[in-house]
Amino acid sequence: xxxxxxxxxxxxxxxxxxxxxxxxxxxxxxxxxxxxxxxxxxxxxxxxxxxxxxxxxxxxxxxxxxxxxxxxxxxxxxxxxxxxxxxxxxxxxxxxxxxxxxxxxxxxxxxxxxxxxxxxxxxxxxxxxxxxxxxxxxxxxxxxxxxxxxxxxxxxxxxxxxxxxxxxxxxxxxxxxxxxxxxxxxxxxxxxxxxxxxxxxxxxxxxxxxxxxxxxxxxxxxxxxxxxxxxxxxxxxxxxxxxxxxxxxxxxxxxxxxxxxxxxxxxxxxxxxxxxxxxxxxxxxxxxxxxxxxxxxxxxxxxxxxxxxxxxxxxxxxxxxxxxxxxxxxxxxxxxxxxxxxxxxxxxxxxxxxxxxxxxxxxx
Numbered sequence: 001x002x003x004x005x006x007x008x009x010x011x012x013x014x015x016x017x018x019x020x021x022x023x024x025x026x027x028x029x030x031x032x033x034x035x036x037x038x039x040x041x042x043x044x045x046x047x048x049x050x051x052x053x054x055x056x057x058x059x060x061x062x063x064x065x066x067x068x069x070x071x072x073x074x075x076x077x078x079x080x081x082x083x084x085x086x087x088x089x090x091x092x093x094x095x096x097x098x099x100x101x102x103x104x105x106x107x108x109x110x111x112x113x114x115x116x117x118x119x120x121x122x123x124x125x126x127x128x129x130x131x132x133x134x135x136x137x138x139x140x141x142x143x144x145x146x147x148x149x150x151x152x153x154x155x156x157x158x159x160x161x162x163x164x165x166x167x168x169x170x171x172x173x174x175x176x177x178x179x180x181x182x183x184x185x186x187x188x189x190x191x192x193x194x195x196x197x198x199x200x201x202x203x204x205x206x207x208x209x210x211x212x213x214x215x216x217x218x219x220x221x222x223x224x225x226x227x228x229x230x231x232x233x234x235x236x237x238x239x240x241x242x243x244x245x246x247x248x249x250x251x252x253x254x255x256x257x258x259x260x261x262x263x264x265x266x267x268x269x270x271x272x273x274x275x276x277x278x279x280x281x282x283x284x285x286x287x288x289x290x291x292x293x294x295x296x297x298x299x300x301x302x303x304x305x306x307x308x309x310x311x312x313x314x315x316x317x318x319x320x321x322x323x324x325x326x327x328x329x330x331x332x333x334x335x336x337x338x339x340x341x342x343x344x345x346x347x348x349x350x351x352x353x354x355x356x357x358x359x360x361x362x363x364x
Contacts, residue, residue: 006269022358030332033076042068073337169229186211246302251338
């Protein structure tokens with residue numbers, strides 16, 4: 001691969017040691033766990049990967065992610081059918097992202113290197129999603145064919161009936177449409193940076209990273225996950241908006257720390273660590289320290305917002321108070337679940353670098 005600015009910065013980290021302190025104190029007061037249906041969910045996910053992923057190499061790679069375990073970590077209290085819905089949503093995002101955001105092989109052009117082909121994929125995926133979730137078929141000609149679903153987005157076919165038949169008030173469809181479209185739109189922005197060879201500034205990075213991280217779509221499903229329906233002024237209040245941002249920030253920073261070794265190997269530099277090094281000239285250790293401070297700051301903001309939301313829920317009393325606690329707990333387990341996944345999944349391959357004190361020393 002041509003050594004552009006981003007790759008050059010990433011390759012300058014080779015041979016260095018990435019030192020990540022024990023981050024468990026950040027998450028110690030939040031709910032965590034593993035759903036007892038994990039094994040059943042793993043079988044369900046593998047069955048659907050066989051159904052929707054046609055390429056054998058991609059199928060093996062997708063199964064290796066262990067999305068059944070990931071989803072069971074994020075939602076340890078969900079009943080099985082709602083857990084299956086979240087696993088299918090995870091399949092949609094991971095498969096689509098891995099199709100485009102991966103190591104570029106110039107000898108075998110694909111969506112990662114062919115921006116026009118990826119743009120066509122994104123447009124077709126958005127069209128299919130909006131048609132089925134925005135009720136656009138109701139205004140279309142009765143004779144018109146529904147939009148084509150690309151193979152790389154085909155799992156969404158299984159998500160649609162589950163979302164559309166959810167109990168009233170549990171899924172804000174217009175919000176979900178916006179969340180999924182933002183994920184796809186921001187994928188384009190990220191790919192533009194990757195193919196141009198230039199690194200975004202830290203500010204530019206955050207304009208697209210929340211979207212491409214896809215966390216917002218999960219959060220929009222949190223009432224569905226818990227089979228609850230909060231009063232509208234609670235579900236859309238300022239506290240929930242802050243919780244959405246901070247519960248997205250946590251796994252994004254953790255992802256960029258624990259995945260750095262993988263991205264050094266794959267020459268994929270759209271990671272916050274090389275971006276901060278390139279823009280500030282700071283050392284690797286200094287950047288890591290800065291990111292850890294950001295994690296603690298984000299956790300404090302999340303906790304403050306959650307505390308305020310609980311107080312609002314108590315004003316209603318009874319079922320609303322209990323449902324508010326369940327709603328908040330889903331944001332907590334999403335963050336603790338992602339943290340556990342990043343540390344111990346084969347996807348990042350850093351498990352063996354854990355020290356006795358909970359820190360990580362990872363050779364790049």
